[in-house]
Amino acid sequence: MPRISRLDALKYHEKNRPGKIEVVPTKPHNTQYDLSLAYTPGVAQPCIEIEKEPDNVYKYTAKGNLVAVISNGTAVLGLGDIGPEAGKPVMEGKGLLFKIFADVDVFDIEVNEKKPQKFIEVVKAISPTFGGINLEDIKAPECFEIEAALKKELKIPVFHDDQHGTAIISAAGLLNALELNGKSIEDIKVVICGAGAAAISCTRLYVSLGVNSENVVMCDSKGVLNEGRTDLNPYKQEFVTKRKVNTLEEAMKGADVFLGLSVGGLVSKKMIKSMAKDPIVFAMANPNPEISFENATAARSDVIMATGRSDYPNQINNVLGFPFIFRGALDVRATQINEEMKIAAAKALAGLAKEYVPEIVARAYNKQNIVFGRDYIIPKPLDPRLIITVSTAVAKAAMDTGVAQNPIKNWTAYKQELSNRMGISGKQVMSIRNKARQNPKRVVFAEGNDFKILKAVQYVTREKIAHPILLGNEEKIRMLIKENQLELGNVEIIDIFRTVTEDKRHKLAKTLYEKRKRKGMTYDEALENTYNRDYFGALMVETGEADAFISGFSRKYADTIRPALQVIGVKEDCNHIAGMYMMITKQGPIFLADTTVNMNPSSQTLVDTTLLTAREVKRFNIEPKIALLSYSNFGAFKGLGSPVRVKEAVQILHEKHPDLMVDGEMQANYALNGKLRYKRYPFNKLGDHDANTLIFPNLSSGNITYKVLQSIGTAEAIGPILMGMKKPIHILQRDSSVREIINMVAIAVVDAQSVPEE
Ligand SMILES: NC(=O)C1=CN([C@@H]2O[C@H](COP(=O)(O)OP(=O)(O)OC[C@H]3O[C@@H](n4cnc5c(N)ncnc54)[C@H](OP(=O)(O)O)[C@@H]3O)[C@@H](O)[C@H]2O)C=CC1
Numbered sequence: 049m050p051r052i053s054r055l056d057a058l059k060y061h062e063k064n065r066p067g068k069i070e071v072v073p074t075k076p077h078n079t080q081y082d083l084s085l086a087y088t089p090g091v092a093q094p095c096i097e098i099e100k101e102p103d104n105v106y107k108y109t110a111k112g113n114l115v116a117v118i119s120n121g122t123a124v125l126g127l128g129d130i131g132p133e134a135g136k137p138v139m140e141g142k143g144l145l146f147k148i149f150a151d152v153d154v155f156d157i158e159v160n161e162k163k164p165q166k167f168i169e170v171v172k173a174i175s176p177t178f179g180g181i182n183l184e185d186i187k188a189p190e191c192f193e194i195e196a197a198l199k200k201e202l203k204i205p206v207f208h209d210d211q212h213g214t215a216i217i218s219a220a221g222l223l224n225a226l227e228l229n230g231k232s233i234e235d236i237k238v239v240i241c242g243a244g245a246a247a248i249s250c251t252r253l254y255v256s257l258g259v260n261s262e263n264v265v266m267c268d269s270k271g272v273l274n275e276g277r278t279d280l281n282p283y284k285q286e287f288v289t290k291r292k293v294n295t296l297e298e299a300m301k302g303a304d305v306f307l308g309l310s311v312g313g314l315v316s317k318k319m320i321k322s323m324a325k326d327p328i329v330f331a332m333a334n335p336n337p338e339i340s341f342e343n344a345t346a347a348r349s350d351v352i353m354a355t356g357r358s359d360y361p362n363q364i365n366n367v368l369g370f371p372f373i374f375r376g377a378l379d380v381r382a383t384q385i386n387e388e389m390k391i392a393a394a395k396a397l398a399g400l401a402k403e404y405v406p407e408i409v410a411r412a413y414n415k416q417n418i419v420f421g422r423d424y425i426i427p428k429p430l431d432p433r434l435i436i437t438v439s440t441a442v443a444k445a446a447m448d449t450g451v452a453q454n455p456i457k458n459w460t461a462y463k464q465e466l467s468n469r470m471g472i473s474g475k476q477v478m479s480i481r482n483k484a485r486q487n488p489k490r491v492v493f494a495e496g497n498d499f500k501i502l503k504a505v506q507y508v509t510r511e512k513i514a515h516p517i518l519l520g521n522e523e524k525i526r527m528l529i530k531e532n533q534l535e536l537g538n539v540e541i542i543d544i545f546r547t548v549t550e551d552k553r554h555k556l557a558k559t560l561y562e563k564r565k566r567k568g569m570t571y572d573e574a575l576e577n578t579y580n581r582d583y584f585g586a587l588m589v590e591t592g593e594a595d596a597f598i599s600g601f602s603r604k605y606a607d608t609i610r611p612a613l614q615v616i617g618v619k620e621d622c623n624h625i626a627g628m629y630m631m632i633t634k635q636g637p638i639f640l641a642d643t644t645v646n647m648n649p650s651s652q653t654l655v656d657t658t659l660l661t662a663r664e665v666k667r668f669n670i671e672p673k674i675a676l677l678s679y680s681n682f683g684a685f686k687g688l689g690s691p692v693r694v695k696e697a698v699q700i701l702h703e704k705h706p707d708l709m710v711d712g713e714m715q716a717n718y719a720l721n722g723k724l725r726y727k728r729y730p731f732n733k734l735g736d737h738d739a740n741t742l743i744f745p746n747l748s749s750g751n752i753t754y755k756v757l758q759s760i761g762t763a764e765a766i767g768p769i770l771m772g773m774k775k776p777i778h779i780l781q782r783d784s785s786v787r788e789i790i791n792m793v794a795i796a797v798v799d800a801q802s803v804p805e806e
């Protein structure tokens with residue numbers, strides 16, 4: 049990752065409009081009518097309802113999703129007491145993180161007040177605006193008094209992020225690091241550098257998780273908190289050591305764990321060298337850690353090293369906590385964030401780090417693969433699973449401890465809601481995967497010895513989406529699994545050259561021969577074809593040894609489709625096959641066809657493609673609103689060529705399938721903008737509906753359109769969904785991503801679920 053320069057950071061904050069946040073209205077506001085609803089007179093109605101029943105404030109205002117990030121600027125990162133204005137970039141930054149990671153809205157509030165009592169009064173006075181209060185960068189010991197008083201007084205979650213966020217994340221990292229180096233939490237000797245907000249709270253949590261407080265040595269700016277110190281406030285007194293050590297350097301000798309929550313650059317290589325075997329070093333001061341990643345790892349090859357920074361492995365930073373903790377707390381309208389909720393968050397984070405890491409995360413960090421180990425002890429902030437994992441755990445803990453005023457009744461729906469909030473995968477993707485999980489099927493993969501296929505197979509196995517069967521060289525597959533630390537359990541591998549019995553080969557050959565003997569294929573040729581993985585996979589499906597076949601990842605589409613057509617064939621009521629893509633856009637899914645099979649379709653082929661596509665779209669529980677596209681509208685072009693073919697196809701569809709909402713020929717903008725179309729062509733059968741299904745006049749236009757949409761990142765593409773085959777055979781595009789492969793597997797399984805048993 050490129051290092052950040054001072055100038056880049058300043059430019060970033062200054063450019064366009066200064067700062068990092070803005071307020072965006074959530075209701076229509078373009079007409080006089082809208083404004084009368086948004087403001088007076090309409091606005092008086094919710095005011096009256098809230099006056100009658102104060103809880104209605106959650107129903108009619110943004111309160112329930114609005115968190116105050118409040119600071120007085122007295123402990124801004126490790127920069128110290130730099131004042132409220134100077135702390136504002138950090139608070140805006142927290143606002144940005146709340147929004148992008150958990151869809152929580154934030155007002156950052158910088159208060160020019162250091163005295164705890166007055167600060168408490170300010171926060172209390174503004175609290176009606178908010179669903180939660182995130183205290184930030186307020187120095188110790190004042191922060192303890194402030195948080196305790198506000199928690200007592202307010203019935204909304206109050207959470208000092210530097211204390212508890214840091215404690216939760218570092219505890220998760222510590223538990224995982226100890227698991228890796230095999231040390232027991234009860235035995236470890238721990239040095240904490242810093243005795244402020246973060247350090248005190250972290251240490252309390254470690255002790256509650258099993259660290260022996262007698263094994264803890266804590267230091268502040270004046271040295272070790274020991275029995276010789278007479279200057280300690282009550283919070284520091286809690287961690288006075290009986291050991292006769294005075295300096296950080298002495299304390300570090302033989303220590304198993306170092307936790308830095310102070311200021312940058314305090315720890316030398318020599319100190320790291322003096323630690324016990326397999327030391328754990330979390331240098332969490334920001335922006336500069338107590339010791340750099342380079343220096344710590346140069347000093348000790350056996351170190352497990354983490355910092356608070358995003359540009360090194362193992363970022364232990366409260367960003368992994370506050371967005372998701374508040375999300376969960378707000379969603380159940382918790383009255384507080386209690387210890388159980390914090391521990392649930394820590395455990396959820398620790399557990400997630402040990403799970404399979406999706407490719408999307410690896411790609412975000414420029415890695416081929418990320419697996420639990422010394423350089424990955426804690427999830428990455430860009431991991432889209434965090435919201436579901438952590439927020440769900442927090443919400444559950446709130447319910448279990450009786451602080452949830454609005455308990456969640458349907459966890460599946462809640463997870464879906466969380467995922468929708470972030471647009472993680474779109475409703476359709478989730479629902480296809482969920483449907484697949486209900487009845488997973490046996491899926492054969494032609495390219496079992498490809499890394500991406502193996503990653504997808506790992507996912508679908510874990511998520512119980514399918515029972516995979518891999519075709520390929522077993523030795524090579526096992527080596528790839530080992531090298532990349534993949535977990536595929538007892539996945540079935542078939543080496544079509546070596547491990548197929550004579551009986552089985554002849555059974556497959558006979559099936560093929562029976563289908564092709566009058567099309568010129570001899571028995572010997574059929575036998576020979578069983579050494580081709582595309583024939584082999586398709587034959588497994590045909591003979592009932594598998595339910596679906598996925599191929600084409602590494603070869604030409606036409607080469608893969610031919611065996612499938614010969615073995616499986618086209619459905620009785622279909623004249624041909626066609627390919628469809630589902631594009632997940634911000635406006636919802638849009639279906640495109642034909643994107644993969646028929647180069648220059650006749651009018652009848654366009655009709656067939658439309659019918660196949662309509663059927664497929666309905667399987668997603670979506671009513672197809674179909675536009676047959678061209679470069680002309682409703683007969684405007686009089687010459688020969690695609691508009692005429694499309695027009696003829698529409699005529700046939702109108703005559704033979706009057707119930708179908710379909711029209712054309714039309715240009716793409718008229719298809720996608722129903723109001724525009726209706727204004728000019730009010731007779732059209734789609735009325736003023738935007739089309740959700742686009743049928744292209746030829747393969748070039750269909751294929752180009754989906755690739756353009758996909759490449760410019762406006763839509764996630766799922767497909768190509770092969771339509772018209774008797775049994776589920778799907779042919780991936782070359783260079784499909786792991787996510788695309790997973791989605792195709794889910795579609796293949798859902799397809800297989802609807803194939804009647806023979
Ligand atoms: N990675 C993460 O997620 C997070 C990191 N942090 C980092 O932790 C640090 C502390 O933040 P916070 O607790 O909020 O701030 P506080 O102001 O509450 O505490 C700072 C502590 O650092 C101590 N300190 C300062 N200089 C030294 C020194 N030379 N040797 C030993 N201790 C020293 C102070 O000692 P004294 O008491 O004597 O003044 C004080 O105890 C910051 O660098 C911050 O960026 C904080 C939150 C989250």
Ligand SMILES: CC(=O)C(=O)O
Nearest residue numbers: 124125126210334366
């Ligand atoms: C990360 C953070 O909150 C801090 O360093 O203060």
Ligand SMILES: [Mg+2]
Nearest residue numbers: 125184185210
């Ligand atoms: Mg902070």
